[in-house]
Amino acid sequence: MELVQMQKSLQDYTKSLFLEGVLDSQFLQLQQLQDESNPDFVSQVVTLFFQDSDRILNDLSLSLDQQVVDFKKVDPHVHQLKGSSSSIGAQRVKNACVVFRSFCEQQNVEACHRCLQQVKQEYYLVKNRLETLFKLEQQIVASGGMIPAMELGF
DSSP states (O other): HHHHHHHHHHHHHHHHHTTTTOHHHHHHHHHHHHHTTTTHHHHHHHHHHHHHHHHHHHHHHHHTTSSSOHHHHHHHHHHHHHHHHHHTTTTHHHHHHHHHHHHHTTOOOOHHHHHHHHHHHHHHHHHHHHHHHHHHHHHHHHEEEEEOOOOOOO
């Protein structure tokens, strides 16, 4: 694929992530912290988010599968996932965590199970989409191109 076409594809793809609510402006702020001295900053931060989230989701599954659910253990995990998803701009994950936390406060086990499934669905969606985004960026760089800057003016 021609470099200019790859850059346009990347811009269109990134734009779709914002329009679908997968990402919010926090992701753009994260991108602004990346520069020549640390060209992989965003992918490194997001990779850490993926690692932490996988662990948290596993811990949440185990906690909610107990005979007696200890919501004092569940809520901090949901809170941590909400905060980390917010920090990278994973808007739909964050929003699902807000609902999840409200059911934790109510100690509603059944609703928490449903919320966990929703959080997982949103997490795997953002993970897939960001992995695709990073692959597009890598293809552009490998072709000798620059990653076009994104702004929310669409």
